[in-house]
Amino acid sequence: MTQHTLKQFDTDLEAIRTGVLQMGGLVESQVTNAFAGLRSGDKSLIEKVIAGDHRINLLEVDIDEACSKLIALRQPAASDLRAVLGAMKTVTDLERIGDEAKKVAKAARRLHSGDLPYSPKVDLNHAALLASDMLRKALDSFARMDVTLAPELARMDEDVDTAFEAVTRQLITYMMEDPRTISNSLETLFIAKAIERIGDHAVNISEYVIYMAHGRDVRYAGTEAVEIEAAKGAKS
């Protein structure tokens, strides 16, 4: 690439990265609002989340297109190419987190639309906060190309998984004790599942950051591989 092309590439890449972070911010507020809607039963907030998912989908398509245009036009290689491909992968997971937020909002709508006021049987707040925290950390890690956060995200994900299993067991007990709670318990279970999925996607994003910064694909490579790359620090 010539000096001019290089500069143009950097400008275009920066625009894409800003777009990813804006999309990330939007996804974060979708997640926050979905859980706020679940707790409060605020109908307008719940509907806002459900309607807002469409914008996130469009952002994914837009950023994807900007990435493939940038590749075709500037023909980046090595870390430049990885930066673009990593952005494409990141938006896929952000879009899926958006889907999970929408699912939570839809479950919240059903739970709060019954004749009786919805009284939660299990505490999802802890797991929901953990997953939101993971998402924020994953976006931080993307923003600063900070590979050191990946092991922490992996550990937090284990906590989310443990919380999910505990919630499932608790819900089974409630359902057995009082079968009238089965419908609502299943809604709660699907919400817990959504939280668990948000955690998985946040982990994925932190793994793409390692790929972008170090060129090593640590997906499915186990905790040790993630820790080795994190210990190397950001090389970017």
Next chain:
Amino acid sequence: MTQHTLKQFDTDLEAIRTGVLQMGGLVESQVTNAFAGLRSGDKSLIEKVIAGDHRINLLEVDIDEACSKLIALRQPAASDLRAVLGAMKTVTDLERIGDEAKKVAKAARRLHSGDLPYSPKVDLNHAALLASDMLRKALDSFARMDVTLAPELARMDEDVDTAFEAVTRQLITYMMEDPRTISNSLETLFIAKAIERIGDHAVNISEYVIYMAHGRDVRYAGTEAVEIEAAKGAKS
């Protein structure tokens, strides 16, 4: 690209596409074996599926790497670039289908490990066959770059969704009638959910084929957009 580079690109792309289809074949047999294991309780088959998921994960990483190397080396543009990016997206969904097959196998293991023989309360065979059929059609569509299958896959996905909702309602009824069935019913529900997700991923693949063949990203664009592109036939 020079004539030689072009030829080399075609050879490399063909190798990638063959790899995607081999991975697809493996994922198909994981899905088939997972449901066969669920029906029969054949422990060795169930364990084979659970252990086999790792190979699919590695294939995703390998094909991903081959794709980014090809882009860096041959700097494809237009439909050539779309073919490579489409392959990358396709393997992401294939890997997720593999995850769903593993989830079904794990649920099958739990269901068949109880003291009592497992007797299914609801019929999942119809939905499972439908989802397997969708996967095969999605892989056909990828193999032949056949955009005309996408609308059919979208319709089949609606049937799978309808089957999932019916299964959920049936299971709620069973759980309420006999709370002792709650644990097993939840396992069955998670299996139904896995079937529903396999259908979604198959639809995604058929949408990538439209992107690869026509350059139009029809994700989230609605049924009409998919039908318009399908009606244009394969331009490749």
